[in-house]
Every structure is written in structure tokens, then in C-alpha cells.
Amino acid sequence: MKRDDLYDLAAFAVVAEQGSFTRAAAELGMSQSALSHAMKALEERLGVRLLARTTRSVSTTQAGETLLRSLRPALDEISSGVDAVGALRGKPAGTIRITATKHAVSSVVMPVLPGFLAAHPDIRVDMIIDDNLTDIVAERIDAGIRFGDIVEKDMIAVRIGPDIKMAVVGAPAYFAAHPAPSTPRELSGHRCINYRHIRSGGLYAWDFEEKGRPFQVRVDGPLIFNNADLIREAVLVGQGLAYVYEDEVVADIEAGRLMRTLEAWCPTFPGYYLYHPSRRQSPPALAAFIAALRYRA
Numbered sequence: 001m002k003r004d005d006l007y008d009l010a011a012f013a014v015v016a017e018q019g020s021f022t023r024a025a026a027e028l029g030m031s032q033s034a035l036s037h038a039m040k041a042l043e044e045r046l047g048v049r050l051l052a053r054t055t056r057s058v059s060t061t062q063a064g065e066t067l068l069r070s071l072r073p074a075l076d077e078i079s080s081g082v083d084a085v086g087a088l089r090g091k092p093a094g095t096i097r098i099t100a101t102k103h104a105v106s107s108v109v110m111p112v113l114p115g116f117l118a119a120h121p122d123i124r125v126d127m128i129i130d131d132n133l134t135d136i137v138a139e140r141i142d143a144g145i146r147f148g149d150i151v152e153k154d155m156i157a158v159r160i161g162p163d164i165k166m167a168v169v170g171a172p173a174y175f176a177a178h179p180a181p182s183t184p185r186e187l188s189g190h191r192c193i194n195y196r197h198i199r200s201g202g203l204y205a206w207d208f209e210e211k212g213r214p215f216q217v218r219v220d221g222p223l224i225f226n227n228a229d230l231i232r233e234a235v236l237v238g239q240g241l242a243y244v245y246e247d248e249v250v251a252d253i254e255a256g257r258l259m260r261t262l263e264a265w266c267p268t269f270p271g272y273y274l275y276h277p278s279r280r281q282s283p284p285a286l287a288a289f290i291a292a293l294r295y296r297a
Contacts, residue, residue, distance in 0.1 A: 005042070007038075015058060019058055020058060092123055096124075104145045104146070107247060108293065116292040133146065151275045161272040163270055164271055166266045169260050171259070172258075187219050187241070193225065193235060206218075209265065221240045222239075222240070235258065236258065
């Protein structure tokens with residue numbers, strides 16, 4: 001195999017994974033036109049069409065999918081080999097792909113990330129923000145970060161953050177016009193700001209607990225967002241009640257911009273865990289990342 005073939009095959013795998021020449025070119029650090037030319041040259045050398053191109057997307061042909069099934073394990077082996085060499089020189093290296101929620105990244109990853117990257121200049125962290133559970137094995141992602149109670153049992157899980165408390169909040173102006181609810185069931189008489197799951201399209205049901213027994217309440221209101229930052233903006237200007245992570249609004253509560261209600265009913269979740277497939281040995285770069293994030297109460 002010629003050296004150019006290996007480069008182009010690796011680039012083909014990225015294009016197939018991203019489904020876009022634009023995103024693939026950005027990941028590979030090359031121009032879109034150069035990447036397109038390389039893919040055409042690869043197809044000409046192999047004598048088959050690997051990619052079906054439209055104005056909006058790129059997908060693999062049957063021949064491309066056949067090649068990709070063989071190519072992925074080989075590229076993974078090469079990546080593992082590079083990581084192993086990095087371990088031998090005492091410096092973990094390579095790219096680690098992590099799926100996490102935005103809140104997890106903001107609350108537990110970002111505080112340690114600058115120090116981690118400074119200590120490990122040969123590691124690149126590729127964060128994939130997703131509020132839904134992701135099959136990290138199928139998506140070829142190194143690890144995920146989610147609440148401990150929803151991590152699959154066959155995964156190795158490491159605690160990386162404290163317990164998370166939820167809060168129902170509203171602006172003083174809202175409470176001036178609407179008496180605060182005394183129980184979660186009274187939320188039916190309030191304007192509530194809903195959160196819509198991006199992948200499933202469903203609305204998030206607010207979690208509560210009574211004497212240790214969890215239950216959910218589906219709320220209604222004129223506003224629905226699929227972004228937590230916009231929910232906070234809406235509640236701050238008095239558009240209704242919101243169900244949020246306590247740490248995201250504690251400064252607003254202390255400053256009087258928001259008021260809390262139903263605190264006794266709001267649950268505490270068992271914090272964030274980093275989880276990854278059960279393997280005898282984690283890649284050195286991932287092991288270093290886990291060590292940096294590990295929660296120390």
C-alpha cells in the first residue's frame with residue numbers, strides 16, 4: 001500500500017463518520033476542496049464509487065460501507081498503537097472523544113480542563129455535547145459523562161462530581177402575580193417553562209420526591225426550549241417557573257434575581273460519573289483524563 005492510500009483511507013473514514021465534507025475537513029485540518037479531490041482520487045484508484053454526494057449531505061455507497069467495515073477496526077488498531085507508544089515514552093498522547101451534557105462539561109470538566117491540557121500537551125479532548133444517552137461503543141466514543149443512576153451496569157464508572165440538587169425557581173415579578181405552589185401538583189395552575197429533548201423530541205417531566213418516593217409531574221406553559229441557558233434567561237425576565245440545576249441559579253437566588261419554591265420536594269441526583277467500556281486497560285490518554293476528573297470529597 002502506498003503512503004497516500006493510507007492518508008486517503010483515514011480521511012474517507014472521517015468523511016463517512018461526519019456525513020459532511022465541511023465538518024470532515026475541519027476535523028482533518030484541511031480545505032474542503034483538497035479533501036474532495038483526495039476522495040475522488042481514492043475512488044479512481046480503487047475503481048469504485050465510495051461516497052454518494054448531494055448538495056446537503058454525504059453518505060457511503062454499498063462499496064463504501066463494505067470498505068468502512070474493514071477500515072474502522074484497522075484504524076482503531078493504529079490509534080491504539082500510537083497511544084501505546086506514547087505510554088512507553090511516559091507521555092500520554094492522542095485524541096479522546098467524550099460525550100457529556102453541557103451542564104456536566106460546565107460543572108465538572110471545565111474547572112480542571114486548563115490544568116489537564118497544560119500537563120498533557122500531547123492529548124486532544126474532543127467533547128461531544130449531547131443531553132441524551134449515547135451508545136459509546138456503537139459511536140466509537142471513548143467515554144461518557146452522565147448521572148450515576150443512569151449509567152449502564154456493564155460499564156466501568158468513576159465518580160467525578162458531587163451530588164446534584166434540583167431547584168424550581170421564578171422571578172420576583174412572577175411570584176408577585178402568582179402565589180407560589182405549595183405542592184408539585186399545584187404546578188398545573190402555573191406558567192412553566194418546558195425543556196424538549198433534542199433527540200427524542202419529548203418534553204422533560206419534572207422530577208420530585210415525597211418521603212423518599214420519586215414521582216414526576218408534567219407541566220404546561222407558553223415556552224419550550226431545548227437549551228438550558230435560554231430557560232434561565234426566560235425565567236429571569238418573569239416568563240414562568242423553571243426546573244433547573246441548583247448550581248446554575250444559586251448566584252441568581254443569592255442576588256434576589258430569582259426565588260425558590262418547592263425546595264423540600266426537589267430531589268438530589270447521585271452526581272456525574274465518567275463511564276467507559278469494560279477493558280483490561282484504558283488507553284493512557286483516557287486514564288490520565290479520568291485521574292484528573294476523579295471526585296475527591
